[in-house]
Amino acid sequence: MIAILLAGAAGAAAGAAAGELLAARAARRPVRGRGDRLLRLARRLGGRLAPRMPLPRDAAERLDAAGLAPDVRPADLQAIRGAAAVVAGASWLVVVPFAGAGGVLLSIALPAAIALAPEAIIARRIRLRSTEMLTTLPDAIDLLRIALGGGRSVPEALAAVGAHHQGTLAAELRRAAAEVRVGVPVQPTLEQLRRRCPADGAIELTALLARAHRQGAAADDGLRALAEDLRERRARHAIDAAARAAPKVQLVVALLLVPSVMLLIAAALLAVQR
Numbered sequence: 001m002i003a004i005l006l007a008g009a010a011g012a013a014a015g016a017a018a019g020e021l022l023a024a025r026a027a028r029r030p031v032r033g034r035g036d037r038l039l040r041l042a043r044r045l046g047g048r049l050a051p052r053m054p055l056p057r058d059a060a061e062r063l064d065a066a067g068l069a070p071d072v073r074p075a076d077l078q079a080i081r082g083a084a085a086v087v088a089g090a091s092w093l094v095v096v097p098f099a100g101a102g103g104v105l106l107s108i109a110l111p112a113a114i115a116l117a118p119e120a121i122i123a124r125r126i127r128l129r130s131t132e133m134l135t136t137l138p139d140a141i142d143l144l145r146i147a148l149g150g151g152r153s154v155p156e157a158l159a160a161v162g163a164h165h166q167g168t169l170a171a172e173l174r175r176a177a178a179e180v181r182v183g184v185p186v187q188p189t190l191e192q193l194r195r196r197c198p199a200d201g202a203i204e205l206t207a208l209l210a211r212a213h214r215q216g217a218a219a220d221d222g223l224r225a226l227a228e229d230l231r232e233r234r235a236r237h238a239i240d241a242a243a244r245a246a247p248k249v250q251l252v253v254a255l256l257l258v259p260s261v262m263l264l265i266a267a268a269l270l271a272v273q274r
Contacts, residue, residue, distance in 0.1 A: 046082020053081040064195040066125035067168070077118055084115035126198050133169045133199035134234055138227040140169055141205060145223040154190075154213040155180040172196050186213050201230045 046053070055078055056062070063069040088111035140161050147157035155177050162173030176193045180186055187210060194206040204226050212219040 042076070042079045042083045045086045046079045046084070049082035049085050050075060050078040053078040053085070055081075061195055062122050062126065064192070065129070065198040066122045067129055067196065068122065068125070069196075080118055081115045084111040087111045087114060129168055130198040130200070131237075132167060133197055133202070134230065134237065136165065136167055136169050137199055137201055137205070138230040138234065140165060140173070141201075141223050141227040141230070144205075144209070145220055145227070148212060148223075149218075149220055154186060154209050158209075169197065169199075186210075200233050201226055 055074055059074040059077060060069070063072055063074065088108075143161045143164070144157050147160050148154070152160065158173045158180075159177035162170045162175075162177060164170075165173070172193060175196075176189050179189045179192070190206045190210050190213075194202055197206075205223075208219045208222045208226065
């Protein structure tokens with residue numbers, strides 16, 4: 001039993017450590033101390049097994065969409081999965097002989113949690129970034145349309161809009177403009193911008209900007225129509241979110257408020273009978 005508890009604590013700590021590492025790197029601040037040590041530990045534990053670990057084909061694109069690249073690489077995900085395999089083997093040797101059936105379940109659940117935690121974090125970050133970008137993307141598109149209509153180039157328009165906005169989308173626009181300033185061609189920069197922006201409409205936006213840069217074609221009508229369409233999508237998203245919130249509120253009322261009221265009524269009845 002003690003072995004199971006210790007193994008459970010170790011697995012929970014490992015899962016939390018992996019989440020902390022990815023979250024710290026996602027904030028784009030230097031990861032030193034404990035974060036670096038955790039990454040080195042994962043590489044040491046799973047380094048030999050990492051090349052054999054399965055990885056989704058779109059892992060690099062998902063890391064871009066989550067805002068984790070280039071700080072977190074697909075090889076890091078493989079190293080974490082390799083470390084999970086090592087933990088699984090060690091638990092089978094140490095826990096199972098002493099804990100029986102409970103040890104078997106634990107030796108399966110803990111490595112699975114360690115291996116799947118990064119994917120859950122990535123999916124959550126993509127969802128949050130997409131929602132946040134969708135709230136500001138229509139206004140940013142309008143500003144890009146005005147800047148391009150005023151005679152600015154695509155990189156200049158990206159820099160101007162990014163400088164006058166805050167948030168994740170503005171940061172990505174500033175990053176794209178900075179890449180062009182240091183010599184990266186516009187077309188690959190727009191492709192990377194598309195990969196880092198998981199919001200609806202990002203594909204259409206980068207396609208319009210690429211055509212405007214490559215052919216010098218006016219993008220006014222296309223950008224205006226895209227901004228209007230995204231506003232409609234944003235409104236539908238808000239309505240859907242409100243609809244999904246209603247059952248959750250009802251669940252809270254049913255599980256928490258109603259039992260508490262019943263307990264109060266029962267206490268009052270008991271007091272009257274006494």
